[in-house]
Amino acid sequence: MFNIFSQTFMMNALILGMALAIAAAFLSPFLILNNQAMIADGMSHVAFTGIILGFLVGDQPLYFAIPFVVLASFVVTALSDKADLNNDAAISVVSSFSLAIGLIIATLGSGFNRSIESLLVGSILTVTTTEVIFAVALVVVVIAFVFLNYRSLVSMTFDLDFAKFSKIKTKVLRYSLSAVTALFVVIGVRTVGTLLISAFTVFPALISSQVSVSFKKTLTVGVIVSIVTIFFGIVASYHLGYPTGSTIVVLFTIILALAYIVKLVLRRN
Known part of the structure; x- marks a missing residue:
């Protein structure tokens, strides 16, 4: 069943998938709890x-897309800070405008039909060596960012006013978190797709919070769940012929449902 990884393209998909799994799990609790x-x-x-x-x-395209999306993440953060917009509203304004522009460009241009389809649903089994390198670099950046700023991030997540009182540079952290998330999204869109990438940053924290009682355990369990889910998602999608991103999201959903059931059972007992 696992001899599929003797093929180069499958090994590339596995490496990139594991990198995305770890990066998403490290970002997930901070994004969820920071609204x-x-x-x-x-x-x-x-x-x-x-x-x-x-x-x-x-x-x-990654060379252009990375700075473009990072800049957009700064705009979102600035709007939520200075324009009296909440995070969701700021995200909606920037994302809707950007998507509209992208669709107009794709419509006016030629030869984008195949590219648009792959961007919407992803194509992790056709990743390039360059994308694998970017993914590995991404996970190193994400882990370093979280470990170097762990206490400050936790403080900002649970009590923003106290973090500011403690002279933690919350604004710098918020912009940095947005930028790192933007890096994750750019690489993820090319492999998982525009329609599904957000699930990768939502499910790990949601699942782990059902069975964990501390923040560190939530982070740890989220990493384990993310790695296992994406690994078996890649394997299952290959053998079943299903889209990889969709298969992974379905597995995430099943695991979330099971974790919630276990939580209810434990509470009743």
Whole structure:
């Protein structure tokens, strides 16, 4: 069953999938508890436009899309800070505008039909070596960011006023968290798809919170669940012929339902 990883393209998919799993799980609790659960969804729409523009200027759209989406993440954060918009509203404004522009460009351009389909549903089994390298670099950046700023991030997550009183640079952390999430989304869109990438940052924290009683355990369980789910999602999608991203999201949903049932049973006992 696992001999499929003797093939180069499957090994690339596995490495990239594991990198996305770890990065998503490390980001998930901070995004969920900071009421930024939808930022990945919003940034995926921005990434769609960034990658479309990247196709116009060269063969490596990630080089263009990464700074484009990071800049958009700063705009979202600035809007929520200074324009009296809540996070979801700011994300909606930027993502809707970006997606509209991307669709207009794709409509006016030629040869984008195949690219648009792959961007919407993802294509992890056709990833390039460059995308694998970007994914590995991403997970290193995410882990380093969380470990170096763990206490400050936790403080900002649970009590923003106390964090500000403690002279924690909350604004810098918020912009940094948005930027790191944007990096995750750009790489994820090319492999998982615009329609599904936000699920990767939502499910790990939701699942782990059903069975964990502390923040560290929530983070740890989220990483384990994410790795296991994405691994078996890749294997199942290959053998069943289903879209990989969709298969992974279905598995996440099943695990969330089971975790919730276990939580109810334990409470009654």
